[in-house]
Amino acid sequence: MSRHRLTLIGLLGAGLLATGALTGCASGAASSPSSPASADAVSPAPAGEIEAAWVDAGRAVAVITSGSSSCIPTVNGEPEYTDGAVTVDLVEPSQEPCTRDMAPRATLVTLPAGVDPGAGLTLRVTGAAEGEAVLAALDEAPAASEEFAPSAGWAGSSLVAIVTYGSSSCVPTVESVSADGDRVAVRFAEPPADQVCTMDFAPRVTLADVGAVAGDGAVSLVLSGGNVQAPDPISVLGTR
Template sequence: MSRRTLSFAGVVGAALLTAGALAGCATGASSPSSSTGPSSSTPDATGVAPATQIGAAWLDGGRSIAVVTSGSSSCPPVVSGEPTLADGTVSVTLAESPRDNCTRDMAPRATLVGLPSGTDVARAWTVSVEGVAEGRAMLDGLTSAAPTGQADFSPSAGWVDDSLIAILTYGSSGCPPTVESVTTAGSDIAVQFATPPADQVCTMDIAPRVTLAEVGGDVPAGEVSLTLSGGNVDATGPITVLGTR
């Protein structure tokens, strides 16, 4: 079964952009995920995303998903209320980012959505999104990694589509990691995060951040391992990319 309604790589080419879920800058607002400075808020930042530009990926062993939308890369939407489960559908409402300065780009950005306890991750789900972004995406069931207990703050990753991976890390919400390079060797993928500027001011919290990485279309089918390095990301070894493409 197809897990997506659109390849985001086809929308933005090889852009590597970060969108931090529940992330904010040092002043308490959401942190920008592009290297360019923010500009005045524009309709791109708050308009409803077309229904064909919704994606989803499993994260954190199935405890959470990343919902991927298109718009200003520095102003990913936030979850409004609690997601609900009914008849094979995960319903999520997204609200506008609290930021008032947004970049004018149009890029994929990810919002982290925690799932209710007891969600059956072995079955397929339709992710239905409404609010400032509207549309649906499909998630095939996981064959393993059913959620147990509390999250342990370890990095995780999941397939959004054939070439786009959502990566969940934990650290300062004011300094989410940005992708510097991606190297693939068969079923092994290495993502190098950029070193933050020495004068960058980071908040002292520990929060989840979701980074999107374009890995190309040459990765073979089957299980894929991901190695993370740089960017002050605490990753002790390879992780398995969840889901199917």
């Protein structure tokens, strides 16, 4: 997949609207806000509470922060790579209202040229969230995935970040997680028939807690439901 495609991550925010909308497009969405608050009321995540996951064959990372589940931060400008560390500045989306919950949410970050996933990476986050995460080196350089192919990576001991493609305003939601032999089956919820989604085609990140069913070794995911196209199992990159 080209790096140009991943620059579409700026569209990942759950409330962004693009010109023209499509009803019933591919994927589920977060639940409707029940107790809204202004986006300005969302404070940065405490320093140090940052997780990250290798995705897209090590060419991108999912940055996990805590805050309103309906207001996912986006990348401000281009990440900087210096002396083995990438610095990324995040901004809260401008739309409002935001739900008053506190949940993990994921922002996809395309890595600058020169980052070697086989050498490990320090990720420094500023702006809407502040902290640092260290990604261990990947044991093997993964083969480049096909364009628009889903990918996944460990974001801690239990969470996995799953990248799929479709409307940026309709991020898939997890319906169930179960054991499937030596694999983990993740089923996405089917979107409502009357759901309105933007007509773009972009990467989206969904977080799934698989700790209760994943074994101790390497893990592969079997994705289904939610109109997500994933005919083959996908390996979870990184370590727990």
